[in-house]
Amino acid sequence: MDAELFPRDRAQVTPGAVHVPDWLDPGQQRELLAACREWARPPAGLRTVRTPGGGTMTARQVCLGWHWYPYGYARTVTDGDRGPVKPFPPWLDTLARRAAADALGPPAAAHPGYDIALINFYDGDARMGMHRDADERSLAPVVSLSLGDTCVFRFGNTESRGKPYTDVELRSGDLFVFGGPARLAFHGVPRVHQGTAPPQLGLTGRLNVTLRVSGLGPEQGPPAARIMGDSPS
Numbered sequence: 001m002d003a004e005l006f007p008r009d010r011a012q013v014t015p016g017a018v019h020v021p022d023w024l025d026p027g028q029q030r031e032l033l034a035a036c037r038e039w040a041r042p043p044a045g046l047r048t049v050r051t052p053g054g055g056t057m058t059a060r061q062v063c064l065g066w067h068w069y070p071y072g073y074a075r076t077v078t079d080g081d082r083g084p085v086k087p088f089p090p091w092l093d094t095l096a097r098r099a100a101a102d103a104l105g106p107p108a109a110a111h112p113g114y115d116i117a118l119i120n121f122y123d124g125d126a127r128m129g130m131h132r133d134a135d136e137r138s139l140a141p142v143v144s145l146s147l148g149d150t151c152v153f154r155f156g157n158t159e160s161r162g163k164p165y166t167d168v169e170l171r172s173g174d175l176f177v178f179g180g181p182a183r184l185a186f187h188g189v190p191r192v193h194q195g196t197a198p199p200q201l202g203l204t205g206r207l208n209v210t211l212r213v214s215g216l217g218p219e220q221g222p223p224a225a226r227i228m229g230d231s232p233s
Contacts, residue, residue: 010103013155013166016141016182018103023175024145029201033147035089036119036207039064043083046121050079057232058126059189059208064088064117066214072135073116073214088115096143096211103177104141111140116212122151122192123205130154130161130188131232137215141179146170148197149206156186172198188232 008021024032040046040062049057052070065088066073076082096114100107116136120128133142153176156165165186170176178185189208197203 016180017178128189138213140213
């Protein structure tokens with residue numbers, strides 16, 4: 001009851017990791033959702049990700065800018081319809097830079113700009129195992145935006161998938177940014193609370209828009225040094 005009576009405050013979960021509730025207003029959420037629906041259309045649309053062990057991720061995904069597959073990036077959907085990856089729109093870079101600055105303050109050093117979006121769709125009992133975002137050459141902050149159903153977002157440490165970790169409730173419109181000492185922390189989504197999306201949004205399920213800086217040149221492949229075992233399950 002009290003959680004509904006009083007505004008939710010921004011919080012530093014750990015040094016370098018900040019949760020900003022209600023960062024997107026309802027209109028901005030609807031605009032971002034409309035864009036996600038367009039990006040999800042084939043070719044190079046929403047797909048089921050297969051893990052190296054032969055399993056599949058329960059959250060489905062579409063990529064912009066660079067196509068992510070376990071432990072690397074490509075310019076085509078190498079593990080799907082092999083279509084060219086959809087372009088990363090400049091307005092997403094502007095949005096990501098503003099989000100990172102709002103959460104963490106101005107960057108200590110310039111970077112070439114955000115150029116990757118991973119959009120994960122959670123429906124039913126979908127979840128995301130503990131993993132690190134470690135396939136980029138850049139360690140610029142990761143920007144995460146939530147739409148739809150509320151989830152439990154588990155943010156851990158940089159050493160292992162286990163404790164210590166903190167469970168954060170992410171609602172539609174929330175922003176979570178992690179960089180600096182928290183950039184390579186393990187994180188995941190152990191639970192999505194079905195039916196909790198704002199009715200006016202018109203979304204059943206949860207969308208997570210994760211924005212990253214690849215650090216890759218136009219023709220470069222995936223990073224030479226991959227941190228094995230970091231893929232979500």
